[in-house]
């Protein structure tokens with residue numbers, strides 16, 4: 389049957405994970421596991437195992453650990469401990485069948501995989517994405533004079549991005565997305581750097597609005613695609629200031645530069661992001677994190693993304709971080725839900741079977757390959 393073909397094809401299709409993070413190399417406690425499933429850190433009230441993503445973990449990950457789907461959480465955790473972190477990561481990441489991973493290197497630590505180890509576990513090449521704020525924070529930690537900050541930052545960013553396929557901004561977490569769209573002047577950057585480096589911010593986090601704008605524009609000037617965190621995340625974020633619609637003036641200012649801007653996550657503002665992709669040629673919507681976290685509602689949410697967004701403007705990613713489960717949940721839920729969505733549209737006569745198959749291929753890999761310049765075999769990669 390034609391309407392089964394897209395779902396079946398998607399099951400066989402490799403996915404390009406266009407936004408993810410490293411996984412933990414050590415064992416995790418029950419509490420830590422529950423906390424790591426969601427963005428909420430809700431382990432304290434005991435509700436983590438009742439969340440949509442936890443149901444998805446039991447559904448999609450249990451079989452990869454030789455357990456029946458939806459087995460009790462205790463069985464899952466017992467089996468996980470039995471196998472050990474390396475084997476669990478390898479099984480879950482490989483079961484996701486990813487053709488490439490674009491990993492944000494802004495979060496690192498001695499208990500997290502480096503890109504080469506992640507590539508090894510996933511059995512797929514890894515390309516890197518440079519987090520703009522992290523480059524400034526590393527620079528500040530090593531010491532730089534305020535007058536040298538701008539040029540030293542640009543030099544360091546250039547070097548950090550030599551092998552990268554994109555840069556990423558987490559301004560949503562720091563100043564919010566209602567940013568002044570103008571490039572800050574050299575004197576504004578110097579003054580702001582003086583304030584920040586003088587230790588008014590002891591945490592070392594880049595949260596000065598002028599410097600956040602400066603690093604974003606420095607990223608645009610590199611000419612690489614710019615990933616921008618939008619929508620939900622953990623509670624460090626002011627959600628109302630993460631609506632991607634707030635970025636509209638900045639998107640217009642960036643447009644002449646000709647670099648793609650990829651809006652990551654976006655939920656619950658994914659409809660706003662969908663609209664932005666229709667009115668700006670350089671704007672894309674990445675459904676990572678969202679598809680994994682909304683569980684059985686992923687089909688509805690993907691449908692909402694595609695209410696306005698063209699199929700050539702939506703990208704897949706897992707946003708997997710720390711727990712390898714989040715990679716497999718993201719991948720399997722995406723294949724399952726997109727397949728059902730497109731099958732339904734073909735059956736309804738909304739698109740031909742060929743249109744549906746093309747849409748599946750674009751979302752799975754094609755759009756990411758085009759946006760991130762990964763069409764040739766000679767792509768910088770770690771494996």
Ligand SMILES: [Zn+2]
Pocket residue numbers: 407408409492707
């Ligand atoms: Zn992320």
